[in-house]
Amino acid sequence: xxxxxLHSLNDQQRQAVTAGxxxxxxxxxxxSGKTGVLTRRIAYLIRAVGVRPWQIMAVTFTNKAAAEMxxxxxxxxxxxxxxxxxxxxxxxxxxxxxxxxxxYTPYTKDFLIYDTDDQLSVIGRAMDDLDLDPKRNxxxxxxNAISSAKNELILPHQYQSVDLFTEIVARVYPRYQRLLEQSxxxxxxxxxxxxxxxxxxxxxxxxxxxxxxxxVLVDEFxxxxxxxxxxxxxxxxxxxxxxxxxxxxxxxxxxxxxxxRNVARFRKDFPDAQVILLEQNYRSTQTILDxxxxxxxxxxxxxxxxxxxxxxxxxxxxxxxAWDDEQEARFVADQIDLLRLKHGYxxxxxxxxxxxxxxxxxxxxxxxxxxxxxTIYGDVSFYKRREVKDVLAxxxxxxxxxxxxxFERVINVPKRGLGEKSIRDLFRWLDQEQISLLNxxxxxxxxxxxxxxxxxxxxxxEFALMLRGWRSQAQTGQLLALxxxxxxxxxxxxxxxxxxxxxxxxxxxxxxxxxxxxxxxxADERQMSLQDYMIEATLMQDAADTRTNEGERVTLMTMHAAxxxxxxxxxxxxxxxxxxPHFRSLxxxxxxxxxxxxxxxxxxxxxxxxxxxxxxxxxxxGSSSVQERSKFLLDIPPQLIDAPPGTxxxxxxxxxxxxxxxxxxxxxRLKDDLARGSASSGRxxxxxxxxxxxxxxxxxxxNVFHEAFGQGKVIESRIDGEDEIVTVAFxxxxxxxxxxxxxxxxxxxxx
DNA sequence: TACGCATGGCTTTTT
DNA sequence: GCCATGCGTA
Numbered sequence: 001x002x003x004x005x006l007h008s009l010n011d012q013q014r015q016a017v018t019a020g021x022x023x024x025x026x027x028x029x030x031x032s033g034k035t036g037v038l039t040r041r042i043a044y045l046i047r048a049v050g051v052r053p054w055q056i057m058a059v060t061f062t063n064k065a066a067a068e069m070x071x072x073x074x075x076x077x078x079x080x081x082x083x084x085x086x087x088x089x090x091x092x093x094x095x096x097x098x099x100x101x102x103x104y105t106p107y108t109k110d111f112l113i114y115d116t117d118d119q120l121s122v123i124g125r126a127m128d129d130l131d132l133d134p135k136r137n138x139x140x141x142x143x144n145a146i147s148s149a150k151n152e153l154i155l156p157h158q159y160q161s162v163d164l165f166t167e168i169v170a171r172v173y174p175r176y177q178r179l180l181e182q183s184x185x186x187x188x189x190x191x192x193x194x195x196x197x198x199x200x201x202x203x204x205x206x207x208x209x210x211x212x213x214x215x216v217l218v219d220e221f222x223x224x225x226x227x228x229x230x231x232x233x234x235x236x237x238x239x240x241x242x243x244x245x246x247x248x249x250x251x252x253x254x255x256x257x258x259x260x261r262n263v264a265r266f267r268k269d270f271p272d273a274q275v276i277l278l279e280q281n282y283r284s285t286q287t288i289l290d291x292x293x294x295x296x297x298x299x300x301x302x303x304x305x306x307x308x309x310x311x312x313x314x315x316x317x318x319x320x321x322a323w324d325d326e327q328e329a330r331f332v333a334d335q336i337d338l339l340r341l342k343h344g345y346x347x348x349x350x351x352x353x354x355x356x357x358x359x360x361x362x363x364x365x366x367x368x369x370x371x372x373x374x375t376i377y378g379d380v381s382f383y384k385r386r387e388v389k390d391v392l393a394x395x396x397x398x399x400x401x402x403x404x405x406x407f408e409r410v411i412n413v414p415k416r417g418l419g420e421k422s423i424r425d426l427f428r429w430l431d432q433e434q435i436s437l438l439n440x441x442x443x444x445x446x447x448x449x450x451x452x453x454x455x456x457x458x459x460x461x462e463f464a465l466m467l468r469g470w471r472s473q474a475q476t477g478q479l480l481a482l483x484x485x486x487x488x489x490x491x492x493x494x495x496x497x498x499x500x501x502x503x504x505x506x507x508x509x510x511x512x513x514x515x516x517x518x519x520x521x522x523a524d525e526r527q528m529s530l531q532d533y534m535i536e537a538t539l540m541q542d543a544a545d546t547r548t549n550e551g552e553r554v555t556l557m558t559m560h561a562a563x564x565x566x567x568x569x570x571x572x573x574x575x576x577x578x579x580x581p582h583f584r585s586l587x588x589x590x591x592x593x594x595x596x597x598x599x600x601x602x603x604x605x606x607x608x609x610x611x612x613x614x615x616x617x618x619x620x621x622g623s624s625s626v627q628e629r630s631k632f633l634l635d636i637p638p639q640l641i642d643a644p645p646g647t648x649x650x651x652x653x654x655x656x657x658x659x660x661x662x663x664x665x666x667x668x669r670l671k672d673d674l675a676r677g678s679a680s681s682g683r684x685x686x687x688x689x690x691x692x693x694x695x696x697x698x699x700x701x702x703n704v705f706h707e708a709f710g711q712g713k714v715i716e717s718r719i720d721g722e723d724e725i726v727t728v729a730f731x732x733x734x735x736x737x738x739x740x741x742x743x744x745x746x747x748x749x750x751x
Numbered sequence: 752t753a754c755g756c757a758t759g760g761c762t763t764t765t766t
Numbered sequence: 767g768c769c770a771t772g773c774g775t776a
Contacts (some may be wrong), residue, residue: 062765091766115766134771188766255763356762361767378764412752419752449765584762598763621761621767708762 002048005040005076006212009033016276017041018048019243023236023270025221025263026245026556029307030292031283031566038219038245042085043076045215054084055214057235057414063540065564069219086213090228091188092539094195097209098326104198104205109449110531112185112396113538117389119143119187125404137168141261145169146176150189153196192227199234210237215723221246223581229265240270247596248302252560252598261301277495281307285314287640288610292603295635299593312526317610319633319641324617324624325359325574327469327732328365332571335611336372336554339569350554351567355580359573360556362619373553378561380464383537387496387509388516392537394486395479398470399530401438411463414495418463422456435484441467473748474530479520482530487513559602570606572599575614576627599632623699637648652716697742698726703750711750 006014011034016026028034035720042058045051060066074082086093093111102109114122123139133489146169148422149159156174161167165308186194199206216236218224221244224232236242251260267273281289289307322328328408339345350361353580360376367374374698382388392415393406404427430440430449437677441464449457466489466657471654473482487493491511499505523533555567558632574580580599585591603610614629698717704726705711712728724742 089766095766113766116764191766253764256765358762358767415753417752421752558763560765581763582762594763619767625768 002044005044005047005164006402007279009037009040010280012039012276012278012280016278017044018293019274021239021241023240023266023273026243026268026278027263027275027277027303027305027680028245028247028278028655029281029305030247030250030601031281032278032307033282033703034245034247034278035069035072035219036229037278038217038243039072039076039094041243042073042217051215052084053080053082054086055216055595056085056248057093057211057213058085058087058217059089059090059093059219059232060300061089061220063092064618065219065555068479074112076185085600089309090224090231091191094191094231095535095539098191098194098198099531100197100738103274104202105194106181107184107186107194110184110400112183112403113179113191113535114183114185114187114405115383115538116143117384118185122176122179122183123172123234123407126179129175131172132168132172136331137165139548142163142169143173146173147187147189148257149173150187150250151227152194153193153230169607179404181580183405184400185403185405189227194227196227196230196234199231205681206234209235214239214623215241216511217243218243219245222251222260222263223253223258224262226262227257228394229259229262233269242270247598249299249305250601252563254602256596263303264301277303277305279305279307281309282602283607284309285313285608287316288603288606291317291561292637294630294637294640295603296600297598298635299596313608316640317612317636319575319636320611320613321521321629322613322615324615325362325619326366326588328414328613328615329362332573332611333366333370333372336569336590339609345569347552347554350571351562351565351569351605352554352556352571352573353559353605354573355559355582356556356574363573373551373676374556375553377555377565378565382512382515385509385512387512390490390677391483391487391516392534394470394490395483395530396534397467398474398482398486399436399534401441401467401471405436410490414491414499416459416463419461422452424462426454426460427452427457439650456632465615475545477527477529478524479528480517480524480531483517483520520612538623547578559598562605563601566605566607568607568609570600570602571611571613573613573631574618575599575612575633576618577630577635578627579618580630580632581715590682596632599630668749696748697724698749704728705750711740 006017009017013036016024016037026034026037028037031099042056045056046053057594058066058069060069070085070087073085073087086096087329088096095399096105098105098111099109102111105111120143123143124134127139127142145166149169158175159166159170159173161170172364178672180190197742199209216232218232223246232242246260246263248260251258252474254260256522258610267275284292286309289309293307296302320328320331324329328650330633336345336347336350339350342345354360354363364374364376366372382394390410393409394608397403397406399409406528408423411423414620426440429452430437433440435443439459440450444457444461445468452460469489470482470486473485476482493513496513497506500509519537520533523536528536551560559572571579578585581595583593585595588594612633619625620628639661703711703715706728714726717724717726726745726747728747
């Protein structure tokens with residue numbers, strides 16, 4: 001009766017799906033059918049073991065993944081209703097439970113969830129209260145530190161400072177937390193922390209949920225943080241029917257607290273855990289798997305997996321060295337055209353993956369120029385747009401009139417003549433009188449005159465009256481009507497039109513407001529309360545993101561965004577020191593290993609063809625700089641790199657580049673290095689540096705003046721014996737780009 | 752209070 | 767090279 005669930009599985013997959021109770025750890029390599037195993041396991045529990053859907057808790061890392069998984073499970077259980085089946089992110093699962101069990105927390109059940117922007121403004125206020133200068137200590141860094149502490153379940157009073165910076169954090173953290181509580185708001189991390197604290201503090205509560213959730217399944221286990229790991233253990237106990245699926249090699253979220261060592265911890269905490277390795281890959285050619293493995297095998301502290309495929313076809317991968325990021329983009333475009341023509345690939349078969357968002361620019365410019373259709377995957381979230389945040393803040397203020405962050409956001413949008421000064425005075429008055437924001441506003445409408453500038457009182461009282469009206473309208477439960485009333489009364493649409501620079505911008509922003517309006521319509525249909533809606537809106541930051549992913553387009557994205565996806569042809573661009581690995585990662589402990597995993601994730605997205613590119617020079621932050629190819633390239637065995645003549649490799653470029661500079665490397669060089677064995681000994685042949693002999697007087701990016709040619713910008717400067725050769729692009733098009741010898745030319749630097 | 756220009760500083764990103 | 771923030775001025 002469960003044949004349909006099991007018939008297409010290999011032995012290891014079947015073992016995972018049908019394993020009995022107790023802790024189970026599935027280490028699933030990329031492309032090994034992990035999601036299929038997870039969904040089938042859930043369906044199997046329901047259909048073959050007789051577990052009721054409401055006894056199952058499944059956790060994913062994104063809302064999108066949760067929605068997809070729910071759908072797949074539904075398809076697998078056919079007509080069975082998934083009544084009470086809990087699937088969601090850790091955060092949404094906790095939010096849901098905490099709403100019901102708010103009595104076990106310092107909050108009331110209509111609590112709010114603050115997103116990162118809200119958090120930053122609270123940090124700002126906390127720092128202001130403590131007389132700390134946000135220029136000396138970045139609020140973002142402090143927020144990160146607090147967030148890390150929370151992920152480690154370190155409470156404000158437990159936070160230990162070890163240096164000056166952490167001393168600042170130690171002061172801000174308690175103040176920040178108190179402000180959150182004052183606004184009845186939790187940040188994302190609090191959802192986890194408060195859940196852990198509640199479960200730990202009350203036997204009754206703990207037993208209630210431990211009994212309810214008999215089976216706990218966790219996806220992307222390598223990306224759990226400490227708090228999440230504790231939650232897994234708390235919900236899983238005492239039966240410990242915990243099914244954890246993950247891959248240490250794909251842990252790429254350390255910067256937000258993910259700790260792949262939780263995999264090892266799980267093995268230690270549950271010594272009787274069954275460990276199942278999924279090593280058969282259903283995605284890539286053997287060469288691609290070998291390349292991936294060569295890269296990742298340099299990492300330590302991992303469970304070694306041996307990925308294999310039964311695919312017989314394979315091609316070597318291609319490594320291409322471009323002159324600069326522009327040429328790199330052109331090469332990518334050329335390859336796409338070539339592969340489409342020669343091998344019948346479609347635009348949608350291609351992905352271009354890079355380390356940093358900024359790298360998309362050169363690619364986009366080239367693609368636009370050549371009319372090559374593309375789409376950027378994972379663009380700025382809908383919910384991050386200003387107009388969306390504004391309107392949500394209005395709703396949130398209605399939902400919780402003590403929410404100071406939302407109040408501050410909307411009080412002067414549109415402009416009401418209420419600036420920073422008035423707000424600070426108002427808050428000071430509230431704190432002095434020890435009354436809530438709502439109370440204060442009410443007193444204003446009754447004619448109470450707090451110590452504020454006289455001209456601020458009227459608009460403030462007007463605002464208070466509007467808010468009162470909205471609050472009573474909210475009682476009717478018609479969210480859409482409330483939304484329309486608010487927009488009309490504050491004149492928000494008019495404001496959008498007036499504050500936009502172009503009619504197009506106004507249109508886009510209004511469209512966004514209408515898209516948000518549609519979500520309220522849905523909420524009404526589902527009879528959601530305003531409070532429920534607010535929680536959903538904060539947690540589901542991707543839900544309303546109606547990106548048109550239709551059509552034949554190549555996909556551009558960061559490596560992080562690429563996780564979980566696959567494409568027939570994958571380009572990884574900018575495989576250079578400083579980019580991959582990223583220079584910022586060098587400061588992090590084990591940063592290099594994380595970068596290596598990132599590269600690994602990128603490589604394993606490819607099904608048939610993998611093309612790695614790097615550039616000799618790259619425009620970073622305006623000025624162009626000389627790049628060195630990534631050391632990761634030297635980990636790839638040379639025999640996997642070549643390409644048969646006439647398939648992919650184009651050699652014309654190299655000659656062209658060498659004539660443009662003294663730099664005489666070429667495309668074959670990497671392979672030559674590797675063949676010579678210099679790679680294994682770790683020797684890297686450095687590019688000639690421009691400043692090798694002595695420093696140049698001029699540097700790229702400098703603005704200069706020449707008596708005959710006028711003003712210009714330095715593109716490049718290099719030492720030539722005793723002389724210095726400066727390449728300058730002159731503002732006057734007549735002169736264009738010129739190479740000047742300092743021995744003759746008079747060139748002065750302009751400030 | 753609001754707008755305009757200058758300065759600085761810069762990953763990755765989901766909840 | 768761009769964007770966000772901050773300060774100075776109307």
